[in-house]
């Protein structure tokens with residue numbers, strides 16, 4: 001997959017394309033259907049598929065301070081989009097200046113001039129251009145003027161009639177319902193970060209925990225204890241994860257800590273990922289170390305059972 005920063009990076013002689021546009025945070029099952037459809041249509045036409053996305057998140061530029069929690073960091077988003085068979089990913093730097101383009105200017109500059117769109121695949125709630133003034137009906141009219149077709153993306157619904165959306169998944173993660181998030185994503189929710197030093201207490205308890213420092217806007221599940229996978233380079237280790245302030249020790253800082261089962265070694269400074277599979281319980285303040293250690297022992301057994309079964 002070709003990766004372009006800005007549409008000026010589209011190579012000369014790039015032929016016609018089938019294009020889809022969106023933030024695609026999470027690359028969830030709805031996004032997967034849209035992008036998969038784009039790839040298929042391009043292959044059928046014998047042209048190339050292009051995914052256009054934005055960085056930073058448009059909300060933050062339009063309304064500073066309103067950045068939503070991030071489900072997938074930029075590099076991972078690109079990898080997931082590549083895995084769907086996309087020929088090129090165009091990351092448009094979303095600046096104040098860019099946000100002022102009218103719907104017509106946006107379409108002409110991006111879709112027509114640079115990407116030579118033959119078809120544009122969009123969801124029914126797609127909005128574009130200054131103040132999100134453009135909708136699918138306007139895109140269709142512009143398509144007739146400029147010579148591209150507008151195709152509706154297939155709608156994919158979650159259970160209980162909830163349509164998959166990044167907002168829905170952020171709410172699931174925020175509530176600690178990592179199982180629902182995983183169903184909508186088509187894979188577990190992943191938190192990425194760097195292992196930093198904590199209070200050095202874990203090893204004394206018999207459960208050293210890698211403390212993960214993640215990105216500023218990362219979507220961190222609600223406080224609680226979770227079973228998941230610690231992903232380290234090419235290996236995957238079972239992990240019991242604690243998120244919270246360690247109330248037993250009257251901590252105040254919120255931390256994400258992972259005890260990797262059947263592992264000993266130094267993880268400080270490493271970049272790791274945590275894939276959240278299931279929520280086990282709330283974090284609690286225990287009356288001393290003994291009951292806490294007994295509970296962690298049980299959490300670890302439960303984690304092993306759950307991950308082995310799945």
Ligand SMILES: Cc1cc2nc3c(=O)[nH]c(=O)nc-3n(C[C@H](O)[C@H](O)[C@H](O)COP(=O)(O)O)c2cc1C
Nearest residue numbers: 198199200201202240242246247248259283284299
């Ligand atoms: C599976 C697991 C569950 C945990 N549950 C709790 C809990 O319910 N309450 C609590 O205060 N701390 C809990 N902890 C966190 C420990 O207090 C924490 O690992 C310890 O303070 C070590 O901190 P450190 O890494 O900064 O040294 C849990 C840790 C693990 C690995």
Ligand SMILES: Nc1ncnc2c1ncn2[C@@H]1O[C@H](COP(=O)(O)OP(=O)(O)O)[C@@H](O)[C@H]1O
Nearest residue numbers: 197198199200202203208209210260266267268
């Ligand atoms: N099984 C394991 N799971 C997680 N971290 C481990 C494990 N074994 C060794 N470690 C190392 O021990 C560190 C955690 O020890 P801990 O006493 O909890 O210190 P800290 O408070 O700095 O996190 C981890 O960052 C990692 O480098």
